[in-house]
Amino acid sequence: xxxxxxxxxxxxxxxxxxxxxxxxxxxxxxxxxxxxxxxxxxxxxxxxxxxxxxxxxxxxxxxxxxxxxxxxxxxxxxxxxxxxxxxxxxxxxxxxxxxxxxxxxxxxxxxxxxxxxxxxxxxxxxxxxxxxxxxxxxxxxxxxxxxxxxxxxxxxxxxxxxxxxxxxxxxxxxxxxxxxxxxxxxxxxxxxxxxxxxxxxxxxxxxxxxxxxxxxxxxxxxxxxxxxxxxxxxxxxxxxxxxxxxxxxxxxxxxxxxxxxxxxxxxxxxxxxxxxxxxxxxxxxxxxxxxxxxxxxxxxxxxxxxxxxxxxxxxxxxxxxxxxxxxxxxxxxxxxxxxxxxxxxxxxxxxxxxxxxxxxxxxxxxxxxxxxxxxxxxxxxxxxxxxxxxxxxxxxxxxxxxxxxxxxxxxxxxxxxxxxxxxxxx
Numbered sequence: 001x002x003x004x005x006x007x008x009x010x011x012x013x014x015x016x017x018x019x020x021x022x023x024x025x026x027x028x029x030x031x032x033x034x035x036x037x038x039x040x041x042x043x044x045x046x047x048x049x050x051x052x053x054x055x056x057x058x059x060x061x062x063x064x065x066x067x068x069x070x071x072x073x074x075x076x077x078x079x080x081x082x083x084x085x086x087x088x089x090x091x092x093x094x095x096x097x098x099x100x101x102x103x104x105x106x107x108x109x110x111x112x113x114x115x116x117x118x119x120x121x122x123x124x125x126x127x128x129x130x131x132x133x134x135x136x137x138x139x140x141x142x143x144x145x146x147x148x149x150x151x152x153x154x155x156x157x158x159x160x161x162x163x164x165x166x167x168x169x170x171x172x173x174x175x176x177x178x179x180x181x182x183x184x185x186x187x188x189x190x191x192x193x194x195x196x197x198x199x200x201x202x203x204x205x206x207x208x209x210x211x212x213x214x215x216x217x218x219x220x221x222x223x224x225x226x227x228x229x230x231x232x233x234x235x236x237x238x239x240x241x242x243x244x245x246x247x248x249x250x251x252x253x254x255x256x257x258x259x260x261x262x263x264x265x266x267x268x269x270x271x272x273x274x275x276x277x278x279x280x281x282x283x284x285x286x287x288x289x290x291x292x293x294x295x296x297x298x299x300x301x302x303x304x305x306x307x308x309x310x311x312x313x314x315x316x317x318x319x320x321x322x323x324x325x326x327x328x329x330x331x332x333x334x335x336x337x338x339x340x341x342x343x344x345x346x347x348x349x350x351x352x353x354x355x356x357x358x359x360x361x362x363x364x365x366x367x368x369x370x371x372x373x374x375x376x377x378x379x380x381x382x383x384x385x386x387x388x389x390x391x392x393x394x395x396x397x398x399x400x401x402x403x404x405x406x407x408x409x410x411x412x413x414x415x416x417x418x419x420x421x422x423x424x425x426x
Contacts, residue, residue: 027068028117034061034068035110042103049097058106059088065113076123076132077116083139084109090146104294105142108135127310131301160191163209169201232284239278246271286321289366289375292331293318296364299335309342310360317366322373322424326404330375330422333397337377337420338362340393345381345418373424380417385410388418 038061044054062085069077084106091102112132115122122128161175178194192210195201250271253264293315300313322330341362366375388394389410398408407423 024072027072031065031068031113031117034065035114037061038106038110042106045098046100046103049099052092055088055092055098059085059092062088062109069113074116074120076129077113079136080109080112080132080139083136083143087139087143087146090143094146100291102142104291105135105139108298109139127301127304130312160209164195164201164205167205167209169205169209170195174200232281236278236281236285239274239281243271243274243278246274282323285324287324287327288319288321289327289330290318292327292334293364293366295331296334296338299331300338300362303335303339303342307342311342312361313338313363314361315364315366317375320366320368320373326406326424329400329404330406333400334364334375334377334422336393336397338364340388340391341377341379341383341418341420344383344388344391345379371426373426375422375424377420378413378417379419382412382415383418385412385418388420 038058041054041058041061045051045058048054062081066078066081066085069081087102087105091098095102112135115128161170161179164170165172165175174195178191178198178200181194246267250264250267253261253267257264297313297315303309304311304313345360360380362377362379364375364377366373368374394408394410401408401422405425409421409423411419411421413419
């Protein structure tokens with residue numbers, strides 16, 4: 001009845017409908033202008049991540065957008081805006097600088113809001129809805145990580161049970177009961193495993209408690225200095241040259257004075273010390289795959305959306321560390337190989353109308369194995385592996401990866417699907 005009344009009023013007073021549309025267009029235009037201003041401020045924050053004025057400007061702008069999306073009754077935009085505003089509020093209160101991860105998340109929020117403003121019908125798209133859901137989870141997790149770090153630490157090493165009691169997830173009596181079982185001969189499981197098996201708490205509570213335990217039990221007295229990557233590389237090159245010189249000196253000392261001579265022994269010690277320094281410097285170049293996987297997700301989701309494919313995409317192992325140079329360059333080859341896999345498998349599975357109706361899945365998993373890092377791309381559709389390997393795109397990316405000193409392999413997982421593996425030496 002209400003909708004009929006609205007139509008009757010609109011017919012009786014045509015200017016009312018026109019005014020309403022005009023207001024909506026004004027609101028949408030204002031939102032787009034504010035988003036453009038936010039992007040400018042984010043560029044400034046990238047240059048000067050500790051500048052509170054830029055951060056406050058971004059926060060206030062999202063607060064304004066929150067009101068405008070509410071007036072437009074755009075529920076999805078409002079959810080994204082609120083979650084982003086809450087994250088920015090935590091950053092304002094507790095973070096001395098804005099990290100690249102936070103900036104990337106805010107940029108993703110801007111992208112979602114723009115898409116929803118340009119194409120409101122996207123909210124009916126299940127794939128797009130899934131992307132928004134994952135983004136909201138990422139925003140909430142980033143906020144939670146910040147809040148975990150500022151919780152007051154205990155005077156001694158925290159235990160999972162104590163944290164669960166403090167957070168209200170378990171009663172003290174339940175903790176004591178689990179500890180008795182843990183200390184018995186029949187129970188050799190960890191505390192978290194017992195409470196999870198007995199369904200005393202949810203897995204999310206355990207994970208949260210483990211995170212808090214790590215933060216609280218970490219010594220915060222360590223001090224750090226920033227070294228530009230360019231300078232670090234210069235130091236590594238110098239150490240390599242010194243290592244080569246010492247290698248020659250050591251060999252010459254052995255030839256002239258024998259292996260038991262004092263000069264030979266001390267030269268050998270110096271050589272090993274320099275090798276240790278070189279290994280430490282290499283470790284300083286290590287970064288996680290988090291940003292590479294975020295970039296890869298944007299690439300793959302764009303391919304899936306543009307080609308109207310029904311494919312579920314996920315990543316796992318973003319905390320695995322690799323050399324910074326590899327982390328920065330690995331996303332594009334990964335994206336190319338996934339696009340190749342989509343072309344060879346999912347794009348061919350179309351109905352008579354040329355539309356892909358099959359929902360498939362592609363996973364990218366990173367893990368460590370025997371002093372190497374593996375990044376496996378797995379798909380659940382079988383294809384001709386030899387045809388895949390002979391494709392120009394596969395060969396080109398193999399060459400790119402060889403330049404990064406990485407190895408590329410592919411197999412059919414015993415007929416259960418396709419696996420393309422990038423092996424990165426440590």
